[in-house]
Amino acid sequence: VLHGAMMILMNQADAGVTCPMSMTYACVPALQADPEIAAKWVPRVQAASYDPRFIPADQKTGVTIGMAMTEKQGGSDVRANTTRAVPDGQGAYILTGHKWFCSAPMSDAFLTLAYTDEGLTCFLVPRWKPDGTRNGIHVMRLKDKMGDKSNASSEIEYHGAWAERLGEAGRGVRTIIDMVQHTRYDCILGSTGGIRAALVQALWHTSQRRAFQKALIDQPAMRAVLADLVIESEAATAIALRVGASLDRAATDEQEAAFMRLATPLAKYWVCKRQPGFVYEALECHGGAGYVEEGPMPRLYRQSPLNAIWEGSGNVIALDVLRALSREPDSLEAVQAELKKPLGRHHAYDAHVGRLADYLTPGNLHEGTARGFARDAALALQGAALHEMAPDFVFEAFCAQRLSSDRNGLLYGDVSPDVDQARLIERAIPAV
């Protein structure tokens, strides 16, 4: 939860640099697949300072770790990877192949996937070889991305790169799966921070700018838009921190571990998907000023689709949700138990949870309906999280605005009369 709160704040300052931070944070469970590798790397991963020197990792006070999984023919489908690894005869491996998307290429080592004779396997590829010479990792070019400019991303090739195996040969996907929960959590936090950053700009601009004899924030049509945006930001924050709490408790509480496995992809799907539309609406609150590069909105806008693509694009996440339901029925039970807690508190919440149950009728839930289920389950979880941690008027506004069947939610600003706009805006406006 503390990590979550700090990442939400950090993402409001700049989202690009949080990419290497996230990968470095999330790599620890994968490194722990091999106690010897963990003993060498984890203390430097956990160091509180960044050491930018271009020298072997064992001479540095702190290191960062990247991930090189995606190949041209295989991003979501990593089993289509073609990078090969052969034993070097001394316990390590030699890698040959390419990776088409590798962010933070200045990292000290990369978690990567390559095929051995046993199947797809996870490896740690350092920048420097143990003999003190440069490893065979070549940056072919940097990517010209639409946003995320403060984070370098690259295309790389392994030309006989030296690597250590992490986890069992042939079980590479299994080795990185624990890492994925954490990177997905950081995607949720990134989008929550991006949403809050855009909201703050909209609230500030509309409270300073006057049109037609009033501050914009006091014009009823604008208040409705802002209140609706506040509801979205509150809901993103609540579900993000609820997922964080389950990550904290998972090691000692089976129910929370089960909850975490399903709630993480659900929240990742929904919060990341909501970010671009949200930022667009906040941008429009600025009028023409939102569309020019001197202000922050174009940067926030170009950043906004990223988290939904990375670590499982929309469909892939929705399909992962289906997989979790079929392979881990206890995760569904844990989410259902969570959803029961606020029952009886708001008619729209009760009705929404009732509709959600329809998906579970045999034959109703399949790949074609996976996105619908992911959306509705995430909305229900947002309601439950707000009920647990936000004031009642925020929970009630969310239920009226996002869960009522008479709100289609296609655009912001069509606000239910049950929504207490003034209190929502007052709670959200930055105090300076």
Ligand SMILES: Cc1cc2nc3c(=O)[nH]c(=O)nc-3n(C[C@H](O)[C@H](O)[C@H](O)COP(=O)(O)OP(=O)(O)OC[C@H]3O[C@@H](n4cnc5c(N)ncnc54)[C@H](O)[C@@H]3O)c2cc1C
């Ligand atoms: C800014 C940025 C930084 C990145 N950094 C890294 C990095 O550091 N390391 C790294 O390894 N990768 C990185 N990536 C790559 C990213 O992880 C991949 O782009 C992502 O996994 C999707 O893979 P893909 O591009 O091959 O798309 P595809 O797998 O081709 O997917 C294209 C579309 O098809 C959908 N789709 C896929 N399978 C199915 C299916 N079965 N049914 C229905 N729809 C499906 C997907 O949801 C997606 O919308 C980065 C990407 C971005 C944008």
